[in-house]
Amino acid sequence: MSAPGKAGEPKEQRLTEGGRRTRERIIETAAELMFHRGAGGTSIPDIQAAAGVSASQIYHYFGDKQGLVLAVIDHQTDAQLARQRPLLDSLDSIEALRAWCDTAGSRQDARGCEGGCEIGSLAGELADSDQSARARLVSAFDRWEEPIRSGLARMQARGELSEHADTAALATALLAAVQGGMLLSQVRRSSTAYRQAVSAVIDHIESHLVR
Amino acid sequence: MSAPGKAGEPKEQRLTEGGRRTRERIIETAAELMFHRGAGGTSIPDIQAAAGVSASQIYHYFGDKQGLVLAVIDHQTDAQLARQRPLLDSLDSIEALRAWCDTAGSRQDARGCEGGCEIGSLAGELADSDQSARARLVSAFDRWEEPIRSGLARMQARGELSEHADTAALATALLAAVQGGMLLSQVRRSSTAYRQAVSAVIDHIESHLVR
Structure with a gap:
């Protein structure tokens, strides 16, 4: 799990369980797409389509694409260390x-x-x-x-x-x-x-x- | 210099001196842009604008963007080894x-x-x-x-x-x-x-x- 309250993830501390799950699904989907296509090659519409969420949900949880990229870096780091x-x-x-x-x-x-x-x-x-x-x-x-x-x-x-x-x-x-x-x-x-x-x-x- | 006749550089063997210089300028410009923005983040219009050439010139010398990317890899390899x-x-x-x-x-x-x-x-x-x-x-x-x-x-x-x-x-x-x-x-x-x-x-x- 990422530590709450970091820059680019302003909404994390106030999330309901459902909100937390949606946020995690967006991050996991974005991480998978960015692993194959790079961050630059992954658009917000790509992530919307793959995660089945709206653009406004993504902006709600991450502020902007950069906020989501930061969350993906933390997610991949957490996953890498957990796997090892x-x-x-x-x-x-x-x-x-x-x-x-x-x-x-x-x-x-x-x-x-x-x-x-x-x-x-x-x-x-x-x-x-x-x-x-x-x-x-x-x-x-x-x-x-x-x-x-x-x-x-x-x-x-x-x-x-x-x-x-x-x-x-x-x-x-x-x-x-x-x-x-x-x-x-x-x-x-x-x-x-x-x-x-x-x-x-x-x-x-x-x-x-x-x- | 890249070896002539490689895939993606079909026109190299028949170039005039002026054509060779234009081709080199396109490669050098593309290499510089791709170094800073990545290959995916560098478009043909970006290269046109920076090198002062037309899209048809780029397609003439390299066939497509992939052909230009291959030429940039060879160029960067030549430059890296020459520098060392x-x-x-x-x-x-x-x-x-x-x-x-x-x-x-x-x-x-x-x-x-x-x-x-x-x-x-x-x-x-x-x-x-x-x-x-x-x-x-x-x-x-x-x-x-x-x-x-x-x-x-x-x-x-x-x-x-x-x-x-x-x-x-x-x-x-x-x-x-x-x-x-x-x-x-x-x-x-x-x-x-x-x-x-x-x-x-x-x-x-x-x-x-x-x-």
Whole structure:
């Protein structure tokens, strides 16, 4: 669930149960359309038709299309993190890091490497053109990176990872490998690039293990 | 320069010098607009207005918008590789790898980390929606990855890099780090993520050095 009261979602705090369900249906429909066509390629009439709602309902809940885009970013971030749990919350061993990355690789294989990363795709499209979206994407990547960093920090606190390892930098490097690897895999229609990208960074993290 | 005779560029082989210049101006204008607004957000009338050409000239040279998009992918790939030369052709030492990545980081800093990667941005937008564009993007990333792989292979042939190192996989991992790092840096408006991402992979490559 998105936190209530954010910019672009002014009506969320006062919703009835029915209103909340309608709002969620609009977001889920918009997220699906934007995943396939991009935010720019998805119009309000497209969303109306697919969700079976009126334009005035969309404007009521989100103010404007930008408000809806922000809600979609939060929704995709929530969904991405929920899908990766509980693995994402226990990234405090090399084996756990490999299993987590492997799960995402298998998910790519299962869909023929189409679609790329739901958050990364929005980031590539919106980071320059929409400052509010960019701010929300900063938060999305921070929320994703935090459990990686936290897992590495626990390994370090237990003395398993060298005290010289920069766990924050390693977490960023792994998230970048996930993003870049997914993009190359999406283009090449094979998860090999993703698997090689994350393996290189996890091997590097492993080199910091205290033996 | 793009190779002549590719799909979507049927008229290239028969061009006069004036025609060649007009065609190049259309491509450069379209590339600039698509870099800022995406391919989907750039219309033929936008390109007409910015390049000072008629719609019939655009259709004459490129057949349709898709043909122009393909020409823009080739143009951006040519430009990207030309900009990275000669560093890109001498990636056969750890120092050369670091210098090459650092140059791209400085370029990002110089433009405030706006814009991301010209090729990666098109890839994120087009990989699923346009199969011809995806094929051209496969070629773009292959052309970019080849000199990285080739530099690592030369290090290995000279006995500097362990015979157990998978130079092709390491080259892919480094290109993925470049792509993912640039995306995170574009969102965060700081080249730190890019620098951490490529450093981790180059450190990993360095661990394969034969001491």
